[in-house]
Each structure stands twice: as structure tokens, then as C-alpha cells.
Amino acid sequence: MEPLPDWLTPLPDAETMRGVDRWAIEEQGSSGLELMERAGAGVVLAVERLASDGPVSVVCGKGNNGGDGLVVARLLRDGGRSVKVICVAPPAELKGDAAVNLGRLPGEAPLRLDGTPWSQAAGKPPESDGPLGEGLIVDALLGTGFSGEPHGAVAEAIEAIHGCAGPVVSVDVPSGVDASSGAVRGLAVRAACTVSFHAAKPGLWIRPGKAHAGEVEVVDIGIPRGAPMAASIGLLERSVVRLLPRRTTAGTKFSSGHVLVVGGSRGLSGAPAMAARASMRGGAGYVTAFIPASLQPVLASGGTPELMTRALPEEDGALSPRGVAEVLDSCGRAGALALGPGLGRTAGTEELARTIARETPIPLVLDADGLNAHAGRLVELASRTAPSVLTPHAGELARLLELDSEEIARDRLRHVREAARLAGAIVVLKGDDTLIADPSGRVAVSRGASPALATAGTGDVLAGAIAALLAAGTETFAAAAAGVWLHAEAGRRAARRVGAAEGVIASDVIEALPGARASAADDAGAGSG
Secondary structure, eight states: OOOOOTTEEEOOOHHHHHHHHHIIIIISOOOHHHHHHHHHHHHHHHHHHHOSSSOEEEEEOSSHHHHHHHHHHHHHHHTTOOEEEEESSOGGGOOHHHHHHHHTOOSSOOBOTTSOBTTSOTTOOOOTTTTTOSSEEEEESOOTTOOSOOOHHHHHHHHHHHTOOSOEEEESSOTTBOTTTOOBOSOOOOOSEEEEESSOOGGGTSTTHHHHHOEEEEEOOOOOTTOOOOOSEEEEOGGGGGGSOOOOTTOOTTTTOEEEEEOOBTTOOHHHHHHHHHHHHTTOSEEEEEEEGGGHHHHHTSSOTTOEEEEEOEETTEEOGGGHHHHHHHGGGOSEEEEOTTOOOOHHHHHHHHHHHHHOOSOEEEOTHHHHTTTTOGGGGGGOSSOEEEOOOHHHHHHHHTOOHHHHHHTHHHHHHHHHHHHTSEEEEOSTTOEEEOTTSOEEEOOOOOGGGOSTTHHHHHHHHHHHHHHTTOOHHHHHHHHHHHHHHHHHHHHHHHSSGGGOOHHHHHHHHHHHHHHHHHHHHTTOO
16 A cells, blocks of 8 residues: 555554554653653643533543543642542453552542442442532543444443533543544444544544544654554645646646536536536636537526537437447547536436446546446446546445445445445545545545535535546546545635525535635645645
């Protein structure tokens, strides 16, 4: 697998972090106790930021995550805070650095989940205000090595945390979330803040884990530089736009990139129009839309005189396979093709989509009904000789893989990687945590935070923007990632311009694309990452 490019901040999985910890302790001489101390101190800062006074309950597991929690409890008690410590396992079961920090804990000994001291026999009624009481909760139950479904006392503790009104700070990862994938297979803590050590983990940025993590803070715990962190997943940074070509005084409309858009059907004329306009605003110098003949007057008079239109044969308001040859003949003069916006799902359009996808010799962006035409036939795309980018949402990916959308939602990372492998393509799984996967398993993760994009037509905008970058010669993985970043930033800018995310329409996002690209390029040139 290729290393991550510098415009991705590595998100190490659990196995990688275990290797980093071993390297720091066994090869670099770092003290595990000192690393744990710094981790706990970082969590304390987050606790004090969220709740500068009042009681705190620290809920600990029996591993190193629980040891981190014991450091938090000690430091807070040393600072005069009222802190209750709850352990889900007998203190005698704590080992290593966690046991050492249990011995350092001043004041009241850890309690059981029912509120009784571990030193007493079971059966005493729980405290009247419940084991956790009021105030902030520190979740130190399960660490990055956890996967699967919480059971027993840990599951009971997570349920108890759910019943508390105070904010929750999770240590390294919310308990119940798979740190490596974001999968949640049972109960999981919902944190207001997660303090992650050395680096954020994939599960904090990929849904459903992202929805449990709250604000993510990364704390430097003193792991020496040069740690072996060969991560395959990275967080997408704005510096990706440095890769994008710029127009020069010697350039022409064709050297800026010629994009073909194939789509449209009765009632769906807006989709290819938006994809085409997004390609233009995304930098393409020349865009041609291939649409059903009956729609050509609509697009030709639609307020975008710069757009070239070509009428193709149609059947019942949708494109006919008889138009394939004309599209393929035009590919020799184009740099990329966006296939699918508004295409419709008749037998004829599906045949047209599969034939064009199979035979076009130029980079392809496959979206919407172009994807639906390949439901259950994803592997057919692997025979393409030119680059491919697929842009499904969860429902479309479910149809491609012949699964249900809920299964996709449960483990987005695994399924987007599988689709990229089967198709031999870059797959962009859209969402707040848009994932961009290549066939080798590398994945870029969008930070999201663009609720303005939750409106009709923004998927067409993304397809058009990526096609423009491909047509200009941008490498495929970079083009898909840069398109995702620009799309999200344009959504944020559009929301600011119109005053609220709820008022944004796809056309607003299109018009915001140039500004998003320019501002990011200026920041990157000034040294911003």
C-alpha cells in the first residue's frame, strides 16, 4: 500500500497504536507510567474546560484506559475536586501501570457500579443518588483495543452513564466504539468531548463512532518523534488544494479541461445542468452535456449560455442506447466524463450507462443512476483501463454491494474499502464523514461539518466538481479528495452567505466553489495546512 500523502493527517488504528506504544517503551526507553500520567493530565484539562467546578465521577475499566482514569481522579482530587471513582472490576484485577496508579489514588477507594465499596460484601443497597450522582462523567472503561459488543458490568456502566445528565469526557475513545473503524455493535458512550492520545483514531471521525465522540482533542503524551505509524487512513486537510492546476496565460479552454456530462430524463433536467455548472465553477474550461433531445431546449435556455448541449436519441423521455456511439466518439476530445446525474432507471438508460462506463477511454465519474445501473455488477467496472471515481451515498452503495443500507451504516469503512477493491476504482462514500477509498485500502476521511449540503442536487455538484479536476489532469485519488474538500467548504461558505444552512440550495454551493478553492489555495501558499 502506498504511504499517505502529506495532505492527510494519519489516523492510526488500534494495531498501529499498539506498535507505537511498544516502540516508545521498549525501544526508546519511555516510561509507561509517565505516558499514562501525561494522558491523565490532558484529560483533566478537558474536564476543567467543560466543568470548572462541581463533582466528577470517573468510571474505570481494568485495563490501561482505566489506569488513565485513575490518574485523572488523583489529579482532580489533588486539586480539591470531589471525585467518585467507580471500577467495573475488582481492584485486585488491575495490573501493571493501572495497578500502580490505583495505589497512588488518595481519598475514598473505588466503588462498585452499585455504589458500594469493593472492600464490603456485595448486597448493600446502592446510594440514594445512584452510583454516578450528578456532575461530569469521565469514561475510562474501554480503550482503543476494544472491538465487538460490550457485555456484563461494562455494558451496565455504559447504561448508567446514559442515565446521567452531566457532560461526558471519554478517554481516548468513547467506550463501545471501535477505534479502528467507528463501528458500534451494541451500547456505546455518547461523549461531549473525547481526548485522544498522540493522534486521533479513525473511529472518532467515521460514523457511527463520530456521532459518539463529540469534540475531539488530541493530546501529546510525549511519545518520541519518529514513531512507526504506517497508517492507511487519514483526515483530509485543506492543503490538498495545492495539488490542483491553475490556469495560465498560455492556457486554452481545452487545456483547462473538457468535461462531458451524460444524464437527464423527463423531470430530472436539473441534475445534469447542476453537474455541468459545477464542472465550470470547478475549473473546467469546456463542458458539454449529452441529454435527451426533448430536454435540449430546456438546458440551452437555462441561464448558462457557456454550456454546450448535445441532443441524443431518447425513449419515453430518457436516453436511449442508440446514443452511445455519439458519446464515445466525443471522448477523444475530452478529459473526463460524468455519467449518471438525472439519468433515470429504465432498461435502456441502464444499458447505455453500462456500455459507456465499460468503453469510455477517459476518466469517469459515476454517480446517481449511473451507479444504480451497476447494482450487483460492481466488479464489471474493474475491467476499465482509465481511472474511475464512484460517488455513492449509503443507499447506492448498498445496491452496488447487494446489501441493505443499515448494514452499510453500521460499518462504513469496511464496505467502502470492499467496493473500491471490487471495482478497482476510487469510491467516495458520501456523508458528513465522506470516505474516499482507493483499491489498495487507503482512505481519506472528510471532517464534514457541512449541514448545508443536505439538500437536493448537491451530489450532482460533487460529481461535476470531481470531473473538472480529473479533466485538468489531477491524479485520481487526489482529485476525488480535493473535490470532496472543496464541496464541503463551498457548503460552509454558502451557509454563511445566505445566513443559515437550512436556506442553502445546490446552486448556492456551485457559486461558492471558486471562492472555496481560492481561499484554500491562498492559505496553503501562506503555509497553512
